Amino acid sequence: MAEFWDMGGYGAYVWSSYGIALVILLLNTVEPYWRLRRTERRIARETAREDT
Structure with missing residues (x-):
């Protein structure tokens, strides 16, 4: 098993x-989700500001 992990010295x-x-x-995988959440929060802030 150690040979497998060592991979001929290139492990x-x-x-x-x-x-x-x-x-x-x-x-x-995760970054688009973060970007979506950030965009949704920005849109919610802008919408709330327009409503006032």
Whole structure:
């Protein structure tokens, strides 16, 4: 099993690449939701300001 994790001496590069790719995929999944929420709050503020 240690050979699998070591990957012929390149394990640190391989696993860090997988980790970076995972972080990017997670951000690509979550960031649009954050942007949508921010836009909805901005529209709600503008609508409330127009109503007053």
